[in-house]
Amino acid sequence: MIIRRKTKQIQVGGxxxxxxxxxxxxxxxxxxTRDVEQTVAQICRLQAAGCDIVRVAVLDNEAALAIxxxxxxxxxxxxxxxxFDSRLAIAAMENGADGIRINPGNLGGxxxxxxxxxxxxxxxxxxxxxxxxxxxxxxxLKTHGYPTPDNAEALIESxxxxxxxxxKHGYDKxxxxxxxxxxxxxINSYQQLSKTTDYPLHLGVTEAGGLIAGTVKSSVALGILxxxxxxxxxxxxxxxxxxxxVRVGFELLRSLKIRERGPELISCPTCGxxxxxxxxxxxxxxRFVQTMETPLKVAVxxxxxxxxxxxxxxxxxxxxxxxxxxxxxxxEVWKKVHEDDLxxxxxxxxxxxxxxxxxERNSAKS
Ligand code: SF4
Numbered sequence: 001m002i003i004r005r006k007t008k009q010i011q012v013g014g015x016x017x018x019x020x021x022x023x024x025x026x027x028x029x030x031x032x033t034r035d036v037e038q039t040v041a042q043i044c045r046l047q048a049a050g051c052d053i054v055r056v057a058v059l060d061n062e063a064a065l066a067i068x069x070x071x072x073x074x075x076x077x078x079x080x081x082x083x084f085d086s087r088l089a090i091a092a093m094e095n096g097a098d099g100i101r102i103n104p105g106n107l108g109g110x111x112x113x114x115x116x117x118x119x120x121x122x123x124x125x126x127x128x129x130x131x132x133x134x135x136x137x138x139x140x141l142k143t144h145g146y147p148t149p150d151n152a153e154a155l156i157e158s159x160x161x162x163x164x165x166x167x168k169h170g171y172d173k174x175x176x177x178x179x180x181x182x183x184x185x186x187i188n189s190y191q192q193l194s195k196t197t198d199y200p201l202h203l204g205v206t207e208a209g210g211l212i213a214g215t216v217k218s219s220v221a222l223g224i225l226x227x228x229x230x231x232x233x234x235x236x237x238x239x240x241x242x243x244x245x246v247r248v249g250f251e252l253l254r255s256l257k258i259r260e261r262g263p264e265l266i267s268c269p270t271c272g273x274x275x276x277x278x279x280x281x282x283x284x285x286x287r288f289v290q291t292m293e294t295p296l297k298v299a300v301x302x303x304x305x306x307x308x309x310x311x312x313x314x315x316x317x318x319x320x321x322x323x324x325x326x327x328x329x330x331x332e333v334w335k336k337v338h339e340d341d342l343x344x345x346x347x348x349x350x351x352x353x354x355x356x357x358x359x360e361r362n363s364a365k366s
Contacts, residue, residue: 013077013098018200149184294357
């Protein structure tokens, strides 16, 4: 059982982060924030995939102003990511950002930090103090050396120094991230940081890579941390469509039995016993289950020798035979159909189950 580390709770728009709130899944748009239409379209896709909090890059005043129009069309909290320019941080908050991600030390001095913190207080906006291995102050690197798996001192000290810059102005709606591109450094740093502070922690491996490398690196680092109860919110960084980041995020939470969303897909790797186009079938089913919200177990298996048995816990599954497909429910055979009809009949049943799940969710709400 995972025992969650106790942290303070902050509010990012309508989403609580830290304390006993659910671990939230974040992502970041890769559109030009000034292009409201494109940015809203991407955020809506992220929302549909289950993204809890979205971050946008704010590079200039036009992007800060665009936040207002974006906020009118989305319903998840929006965080403005800002570097170096305190005026942009203030403008983003004035235009409705639910949170800002800054590195206070690079805002240009004490006076500017004070102005940003005053604006955060005024608008009730939390601040993520985000430190990366690449952004550590020179004096800390000189004293502690560059972060390695055995030495997280510079990262921790940099984060806490930046946190103190905010606290000094009487503000504590803070969460912290200390990102590295190295898995072991990430694990060690967050473990140490979690012993140093009780502010909520935003986890992530920065510049993790493409779909495969990025998923593996992030899942190893974040999986280990989350399994130790460390981490209140996270982003899986992938050089990909950000929607994939959200999907990987929920699979990670599901695999640790922390949180689930939509169906779990169980599919066999295929072997010499497979006599149907299982890859094609699995792809179609996977595409559809990504649009579903009902937490079902769905199995796609290559044969009836092991299929139903291996997926006995599945709510619905399909197993290939010789020119036929066996559809089973809860491990018992439900229907045997010709291979040509298999996909249509299986998908129709899945859709029915999703509609039933939707009705149940609606009646639970009312
Ligand atoms: S379920 Fe059947 S086809 Fe799939 S790997 Fe197992 S034995 Fe092979």
